[in-house]
Amino acid sequence: MNVQELMEAFQMLPDWEDRYKMIEDLGGHMPNLPAEQLTEENRIKDCNTQAWLTAHLSDEDPPKLVFHADAETSLVRGLMALMLLPFRDKTPEEVLATDPEELFGPLGLESALSPTRRAGMEALMFRVRELAIEHAATA
Template identity: 50%
Template structure:
């Protein structure tokens, strides 16, 4: 799914129960993190639920980032998948130019999360940018 697909789906789904079901479905689209990658270096600091995020460049021309993620709970895995939509399979430069705020506002996510989950979301997005910055230098 791309950001437009997600925004359209959230607009069509009139209850948060239905939206959470979609978020759960998105978790199945996550590229998996290998057990060997579930290290402190790939742990997203600031998340209450253990969440791992890593990324590699593809062989495409130009190279694109493929983010891989996992979390301890199904809900957080779904939220992670939802947050990765605007960034997945973009060049490091495009990721760094992406402002996720309109996307997050468009789906109304921030106001439906607890303060702890909102803080975790911000830490997760910060980690997305850190990975892009690192991969841009390669």
């Protein structure tokens, strides 16, 4: 699913209960991280649910940043899958220039999440930026 398809699907759903189901479904399609990557170094700090994020550079020219995420709950896995959509197939520099608020603001996601879930998603975005900065130096 790309960003445009996501926007269209969200607009078609009548309420947040259905949207949460769709978000959980997104998480169900995300591959699990291998156990050896579920480390403290990869853990997203300030997230109530145990969640992890890794990234590596693709072999493309220019190299794209490839994210892999995992979490203990299906909703958080889905939220991570959703939040990572705008960064798919982008170089580290493009990731740093991407404003996820432009996408998620119109969806009303922020108002639909509890304060603790919002804090976790902000921590995810912070970690995305950290990884993009780290990999921009090596790209």
